[in-house]
Amino acid sequence: AQKVTQAQTEISVVEKEDVTLDCVYETRDTTYYLFWYKQPPSGELVFLIRRNSFDEQNEISGRYSWNFQKSTSSFNFTITASQVVDSAVYFCALSSVYGGATNKLIFGTGTLLAVQP
């Protein structure tokens, strides 16, 4: 069975703090993809990153960084020097090559990040 767990339901930080959002996944497949999406109050899911299971290099994009560790089945997301505009719900998702006939994204339940000024 495939599953994505985001244990942190809500996180509140003060602006300029660093914050890490946890994501743990389960899959029996050796080839799979992991995603992070941001959902601001407007509702749209904004794509942030896609990572395949063979690429364990950490990635940095501006204030965002991702730490992929296959040994612990985790794909954590860190925001450095958080800003009020980072306030949103963040979703981690998993897509398996062998998950079925279609591109089925398995989403976690999301983490609500509130950045206070």
Place this chain on the structure above:
Amino acid sequence: ETGVTQTPRHLVMGMTNKKSLKCEQHLGHNAMYWYKQSAKKPLELMFVYSLEERVENNSVPSRFSPECPNSSHLFLHLHTLQPEDSALYLCASSQGSGASGVNTDTQYFGPGTRLTVL
């Protein structure tokens, strides 16, 4: 650029009404999706269309009827809905056609339609 658009953004309807949600993608993609997002629940995949053919239907009640006239447009026709159908309905698209039966391309989402059923 707004890759995936959805209209209307907000919809309030009675249980006996018939309405339609519209989604349009401007990304040249071949696959389109409908998701339902209810409070406190994970996103639920409802329907998938690949090259205008329905390839996935996740046990969705018949009061939801999708239509995909071409690869750029996707509709969700609603009739005799229940109050528990109130949710955010999200449309997404992805590049691949899934012709090989496997498709893990990134999905790009629209802003959603906030539906309230009275």
